[in-house]
Amino acid sequence: TQALKVNFMDYKLIALDIDGTLTNSKKEISPRTRYALLEAQKQGKKIILASGRHPIGIYPIARDLLLDRYGGFIMAFNGGKIINCETGETVVSKLFPLEYLADIVGVLKDSNITINTYDDKRIISDNKVNDYTYVERDIIKAEMVVVDDFISAVKFNINKILLAGEPDELDRYQAILLRRYDGLLDVYKSAPYFLEIMPFGVTKGSMLPLLLQKLGIRREELAAFGDHYNDMTMIGYAGFGVAMGNAEPDVKKISDYVCESNDDDGIAKTFDRYILR
Template structure:
């Protein structure tokens, strides 16, 4: 079998514009798992924010994986074991918070199954909670509530403002942290060197799977590293131009079952 591991971004890739995994795409992914292919959900979301999709695709049954926080953590869905993680220190998270307050940005991080924030009414904190279907928890002191492991600190602000201050915000940290905008209103702060490709490579190595046996689907800039890493890097038709330019293949859009379309070409018995 040419491909043994398939990495899937969620929003704009696995899920359509109605935030759903269609039956056609679901059936195709179940079929390849029956053939022995391993699936990994690769997202910037926190680990609990991927549980519904993992259940839909029966990843526990087929021994799939979750790559969350853009690669800061990789978990075996069946055993719940952490395969790999790279976290912020408490001091690094405190510095990110202090810098956020200088720019009047709302700030949040994650416990096991909640969002921790002083800014519980912030509109973009509410967006993050809704996207991931996890509860918000108001804390009196963000810095006082911090404890290991810290996979990500997420900052929010109005899109135009966030765009205007992003580079200035990052300056004091140099290359000691991974800091970038994942959405127009989000700035993500994570440990140095975090990206989907690095963690996907760790997972592939642990499974004895070669780089050329990996397939990856995505649509956004945070998917670019894994699309370039994979033996077959697939950009959705709705992907940003920079990703489409670097992909091996451009498939149909997330509203046209682009994942199922490629799988039907690469695996015998998969229908589109």
């Protein structure tokens, strides 16, 4: 950990990435971390679970942490959809522009990368399924449907596309997609084997201000915790941006504070020091 002069202020909203941040290496929330989050909510603080996951993969965690009782929020698809856990209402939603779908499929046709998206309850995958596709299925615990004609299968509103494949191949195609869709779509890694394609300008950091505005909370009253590249905008935007001890070096560089790792109760220990009264 690093020493830091943190202004002791009343953080009213706490945004938490899930994988690698809230959950440990076993994909579990430790008892100590769960207790700290319940205590924070009892003190009137709101929790927002900010993840690249589909809402289905976030709801069980939200229920376990009693976000429905305390009026917390789910931010799914890296900010593409924000849901009020108490009312079930979608507060913010940004849709993926489907006019780019056929072109993306064309760009990836000679690759070994799986293209995935989501309806309300399922993962829709093209027929180049690989081991990493199943990682996503197992994380969010949703049914996976494999289709031969991806473009024809996706005739409904979506929030994001997820590419799954070998890290080196994803890096090559990320460079191609970034050049091709510069200023049109956002393309970034959320794990070495996952590449997210999002509506332009939709990040955790760009969508949080919309929620803060609705809640009447200032950014100085927001704390955010994360570990990966898709958390950087959120950590940079928050009044108190925290990188986990296991975070990518670039994430640590832009944070206000580096706490212990996700396997060493980094969130709970930081709550004890700076957030809980």
